[in-house]
Structure formats: C-alpha cells, structure tokens
Amino acid sequence: MNISFFGLGYVGCVGAACCARLGHHVIGTDVSKNKVSLINQGRPTIIEAEIEELIKEAHDNGRLEATMDFRYAVMHSEISFIVVGTPSSKEGHLNLDYVYAVARQIGEALREKKEFHIIAIRSTVLPGTNQTVGKMIEEASGKKRNQDFTVVSNPEFLREGTAVHDYMNPPFTLIGTDSELAESSFRELYKDIPGEFISTDIEVAEIMKYVNNTYHGLKIVFANEVGNICKALNIDSHKVMEIFCKDRQLNISPYYFKPGFAYGGSCLPKDSRALRTLAHDLYIDVPVIDAIHPSNEIQKKNAVEIIESKGKRKIGILGLSFKAGTDDLRCSPIVDVAEVLLGKGYEISIYDRNVKVSQLTGTNADFIAAKLPHLHEMISDDLDAVCRESDVLVIANKEREFDELPQRHPHKIIVDLVRQFTELDYDGNYEGISWANININSAQNDLPVKDMEKIEF
Ligand SMILES: NC(=O)c1ccc[n+]([C@@H]2O[C@H](COP(=O)([O-])OP(=O)(O)OC[C@H]3O[C@@H](n4cnc5c(N)ncnc54)[C@H](O)[C@@H]3O)[C@@H](O)[C@H]2O)c1
Known part of the structure; x- marks a missing residue:
C-alpha cells in the first residue's frame, strides 16, 4: 500500500520505517527541512534500537522517501498518518495546534484528489478530536466524510x-472507525503484525491510550508506595511484589476491572484501611492508597445522585448483600445508599433472596441494626411485588432472576449498578452507574441536570 506520514519525529520515523519493512511504500513529510533531508539520505531522525538499519534498508530499496510538499504526500498515498506532537499546556490541557494544522493541510490537498482517502490519527488525542479533524478536513477540502475520505x-x-x-509486536492493533472500507484497508495494512486486530468505536479508541498510560502510572506509584511501607518494616518489597504478580486470578487479571458499584464486604474495606493506617503510623505518605477509600465513597454518592435525579419517591432495591450469592451485609455499599435515601424520606422496598432478617446473627445483625433497624418492614421475598410498588428499580447485585425485569415490568426506571444488561431494547428509562448508551431507546436516557447535594455517609 502507499502510505504517508505527517511528522517524522519519534513515532513517525519508527512508523515509516516499520511500514516500509512490512512492504508498503512510504512518504514521510515534516516541517523540519533537516528531518526530511535525513530520511532522504537513508538516515533516521531519532536514536533508537534497530532504526538505523530499517531506515537505510527502506531508503535503499526505494520504499521510503521524504518531502516538505504535503500535497505530493497526499496525492501519492491512500492512507495519511497524523503523527505530530500533542504537547501539554501549563494547565494540563492538550495542545492540538499541530494536529489541526496537518488536518488543514490534508484538507487542502484533498481538494484536488479524486480517490477516497483515509486519514489515521496516530498521535495521542482526547475523545472528540477525530470528529473535529473530520470537520476541518471537510471545510478545507469541500468534500464529505465517509464519501470522499474518512478519519x-x-x-x-x-x-x-x-x-x-x-511496533512490530503490539499487545493488539486498535482502530476506531465508522467506515467499513477503512477497516478492511487497515486489516490489509497490518496483516503481518501479530496480535488481535480490534476495530471499535472511534471514542473508545481515542480514550484507550489515556486509560492505558494512567493505569501504567498507577501501577508504578502503587508498587512504590507498597515498597516504601515494606522498607520501613524491613520487608523485602521485591519479594512481596513478585508474589503479588503470581496471582493471576485476582491481581494480574481482568477481575475487578469492570466499572460498576462501590466495593464492600468484611475484608476489602477493613484491610485496605489497616494498610493505610499502618503507613500513617510509620509516617509514610501513601496518597494513592489513601485515595482508594474516598474514591469508593464517591461511587456511593454517585448512586444516590442518580436515583435522586429520577425525581421519584418509591425506590426498589434489588440485592442488599455486598455481592451476589451471599447474605453478608457487612459494609455492603447499597446499605449505605438505602440509609441515605431513607434519611431523605424516600420509600424503600428491598428484595434479596439470600437475606433472611430473622436469621441474621453476629456482626452481620449488628451492622444492620445500626444502619437499617427497620429492615424487616422493607424487605420482601416477592420480587414482582417489590417491582410493582416501586417507580425506580435499583439493581445492586447481578442475579439471573433480574434478567427479565425490563420485559416483566415495562415503563419502570432502571438504575443498574452492576451491568446486569450489556444491551437493552427497553421503552423505560435505563441508566448505568458508570456507563452509557446500552439502551437502544436512548432518547429515554436524557438525564435531568441536577444540583449536586452534599451527601454524608
Ligand atoms: N514518543 C513516544 O514514545 C510516543 C508513543 C506513543 C504515542 N506518542 C504520541 O505520538 C505523537 C507524536 O509523538 P512524537 O514523540 O513522535 O513527537 P515528535 O515531537 O518527536 O515528532 C513530531 C514531529 O511532527 C513534526 N510536525 C509538526 N508539525 C507538522 C506539520 N504541520 N506537518 C508535518 N510535520 C509536522 C515535527 O517537526 C516533529 O518532527 C504524540 O501525540 C505523542 O503523544 C508518542
């Protein structure tokens, strides 16, 4: 294939060299005369392992050329990669000036091009940039997105x-596109690159890099905070983290990585609090470990705010224990939500087939006596009765028996804290705690904007 790269810095130089190695013909373009000239001499613009040989090989076999003429680059390629810098402003905002400048250049060049053109944003940009770049190219070229070009x-x-x-061994290849033609071109472009090829929504692809890099940062500071605590206790932190990484079921795994409700139960809150307090007693700063509890509390407030935003007084809570399949109510986050709602005068009905009030004993009974002393008046073992008498159904535990709720109780408002449904064809109002757009009747999902009230747990 014929490919152009706008930007011959780190990512552009590596991408151009690797695409040429994959057998494609590559035209690099840059505003720097020096970088264009280096490439045309068969020399890389950066210092990096293996890059010298690759650039020389590509130059020598005629697969790589560079130019400052952006029109030439667009006219002689089917795909143009945008790989210019996206620096941070002082305040942390993204500076997209270089991306937009390239979008305008490509747009101008496309005025004269008859063939369909694909523009690929490879620079790291925030969600929404793809659409803005598409509009800029439409304005500059007078052409239509997904008819004459796509982004x-x-x-x-x-x-x-x-x-x-x-580049040659990515964890996966990711593209966000709304064009079938672009998807098949990219499958062809990357056919010799190993790993899964994932084609997804544009905004999903756009946010992915930020989620990855923020998580990588989180891993590093978490390990460092654990290391600092261990050091103070004369414990070998490397042994600790080595063993930590051997747990592929809960630690290094997809487990716990599903956006949803707050955590609770008898262990997570107690044990993370104990480690936090230990660090404080040792005078060790652990801001990341400190932030876990407040972040969890915010998710409970979010649940209350979503329920309140529905403007109804009768709330049915489906699932009361801290997770499905248990009757353990200790530190169950939905109990905190129910307590707040009761304090605000909401009428609460509760269904949980595992919780039998008369059988609660020990700390479980004490916890409920302190939080919801009148639980026996609110709880029922008749799911349909709870649904009928409620205007808002809050699903707090993922149970198979809740699968049919939208069909059995149409027109109810559903607040889903556990991703009970992955997609829904429902004529009622549906809202997930940390996700959007699964109800195909999405007009029902327009949320009223509401003043945030301070809620204490
Ligand atoms: N460097 C990395 O390790 C890395 C990894 C992944 C993603 N990224 C992202 O990739 C993007 C590029 O990063 P980089 O490190 O290659 O940046 P860089 O600064 O090394 O290179 C950018 C190049 O773009 C050129 N340029 C600017 N305006 C241009 C224009 N109008 N036309 C043509 N060329 C132009 C610059 O002269 C420069 O050579 C950034 O968004 C970055 O966040 C970087």
Whole structure:
C-alpha cells in the first residue's frame, strides 16, 4: 500500500520505517527541512534500537522517501498518518495546534484528489478530536466524510527504547472507525503484525491510550508506595511484589476491572484501611492508597445522585448483600445508599433472596441494626411485588432472576449498578452507574441536570 506520514519525529520515523519493512511504500513529510533531508539520505531522525538499519534498508530499496510538499504526500498515498506532537499546556490541557494544522493541510490537498482517502490519527488525542479533524478536513477540502475520505483513530502504543520491537509486536492493533472500507484497508495494512486486530468505536479508541498510560502510572506509584511501607518494616518489597504478580486470578487479571458499584464486604474495606493506617503510623505518605477509600465513597454518592435525579419517591432495591450469592451485609455499599435515601424520606422496598432478617446473627445483625433497624418492614421475598410498588428499580447485585425485569415490568426506571444488561431494547428509562448508551431507546436516557447535594455517609 502507499502510505504517508505527517511528522517524522519519534513515532513517525519508527512508523515509516516499520511500514516500509512490512512492504508498503512510504512518504514521510515534516516541517523540519533537516528531518526530511535525513530520511532522504537513508538516515533516521531519532536514536533508537534497530532504526538505523530499517531506515537505510527502506531508503535503499526505494520504499521510503521524504518531502516538505504535503500535497505530493497526499496525492501519492491512500492512507495519511497524523503523527505530530500533542504537547501539554501549563494547565494540563492538550495542545492540538499541530494536529489541526496537518488536518488543514490534508484538507487542502484533498481538494484536488479524486480517490477516497483515509486519514489515521496516530498521535495521542482526547475523545472528540477525530470528529473535529473530520470537520476541518471537510471545510478545507469541500468534500464529505465517509464519501470522499474518512478519519480513523489508530493510537500508537510503542515505548521509546524498544520502539521498533513494540511496533512490530503490539499487545493488539486498535482502530476506531465508522467506515467499513477503512477497516478492511487497515486489516490489509497490518496483516503481518501479530496480535488481535480490534476495530471499535472511534471514542473508545481515542480514550484507550489515556486509560492505558494512567493505569501504567498507577501501577508504578502503587508498587512504590507498597515498597516504601515494606522498607520501613524491613520487608523485602521485591519479594512481596513478585508474589503479588503470581496471582493471576485476582491481581494480574481482568477481575475487578469492570466499572460498576462501590466495593464492600468484611475484608476489602477493613484491610485496605489497616494498610493505610499502618503507613500513617510509620509516617509514610501513601496518597494513592489513601485515595482508594474516598474514591469508593464517591461511587456511593454517585448512586444516590442518580436515583435522586429520577425525581421519584418509591425506590426498589434489588440485592442488599455486598455481592451476589451471599447474605453478608457487612459494609455492603447499597446499605449505605438505602440509609441515605431513607434519611431523605424516600420509600424503600428491598428484595434479596439470600437475606433472611430473622436469621441474621453476629456482626452481620449488628451492622444492620445500626444502619437499617427497620429492615424487616422493607424487605420482601416477592420480587414482582417489590417491582410493582416501586417507580425506580435499583439493581445492586447481578442475579439471573433480574434478567427479565425490563420485559416483566415495562415503563419502570432502571438504575443498574452492576451491568446486569450489556444491551437493552427497553421503552423505560435505563441508566448505568458508570456507563452509557446500552439502551437502544436512548432518547429515554436524557438525564435531568441536577444540583449536586452534599451527601454524608
Ligand atoms: N514518543 C513516544 O514514545 C510516543 C508513543 C506513543 C504515542 N506518542 C504520541 O505520538 C505523537 C507524536 O509523538 P512524537 O514523540 O513522535 O513527537 P515528535 O515531537 O518527536 O515528532 C513530531 C514531529 O511532527 C513534526 N510536525 C509538526 N508539525 C507538522 C506539520 N504541520 N506537518 C508535518 N510535520 C509536522 C515535527 O517537526 C516533529 O518532527 C504524540 O501525540 C505523542 O503523544 C508518542
């Protein structure tokens, strides 16, 4: 295929060299005369393992050329990659000036081009940029998106130092597109690159890099905070983290990575609090570990705010224990939500087939006596009765028996805290705690904007 790269810096130089190695013809363009001239001499613009050989090989076999003429680059390629810098402003905002400048250049060049053109944003940009770039290109070219051209988001995951290896062996190849033609072109472009090829929503692809990098940062500071606590106790932190990483069921795994409700139960709150307090007693700053509890509390407030935003007084809570399949109510986050709602005068009905008030004993009974002393008056073992008498159904535990609720109780408002449904054809109002757009009747989902009230747990 014929490909152009707008930007011959780190990502552009590596991408151009690797695409040429994959057998494509590559035209690099840059505003820097020096970088264009280096490429045309068969020399890389950066220092990086393996890059010298790759650029020389591509130059020598005629697969790589560079130019400052952006029109030439567009006219002689089917796909143009945008790989210019996206620096941070002082306040942390993204500076998209270079991306927009390239969008305008490509748009101008497309005025004269008859063939369909694919623009791929490889630079790291925030969600929404793809659409803005598409509009800019429409304005500059006088052409129509998805008729004359399309804009794909194809984030770059390489790390400096191992850039060529990372480019050729990515964890997966990700594109966000709304064009079938672009998807098949990208499958062809990357057909010799190993790993899963994922084609997804444009905004999903756009946010992915930020989620990845923020999580990588979180991993590093978490390990460092654990290390600092261990050091103070004369414990070998590397042994600790080595063993930590051996748990592929809960630690290094997809487990717990599903956006949803707050955590609770008898262990997580107690044990993370104990580690936090230990660190404080040792005078060790652990801001990340400190932030876990407040973040969890915010998710309970979010649940209350969503329920309140529905403007109804009769609330049915489906699932009261801290997770499905148990009757353990200790530190169950939905109990805190129910307590707040009761305090505000809401009428609460509760269904949980595992919770039998008369059988609660020990700390479980004490917890409920303190939080919901009148639980026996609110709880029922008749799911349909609870649904009938409620205007808002709050699903707090994921149970198979809730699957049929939208059909059995149409027109109710559903607040889903556990992703009971992955997609829904429902004529009632549906809202997930941390996700949107699964109800195909999405007009029902327009949420009223509401003043945030301070809620104490
Ligand atoms: N460096 C990395 O490890 C890495 C990894 C993944 C993603 N990214 C992202 O990729 C993007 C590019 O990063 P980089 O490190 O390659 O940046 P860079 O600064 O090394 O290179 C950007 C290049 O774009 C050129 N340029 C600017 N305006 C141009 C224009 N109008 N036309 C043509 N060229 C133009 C610059 O002269 C420069 O050579 C950024 O969004 C970055 O966040 C970087």
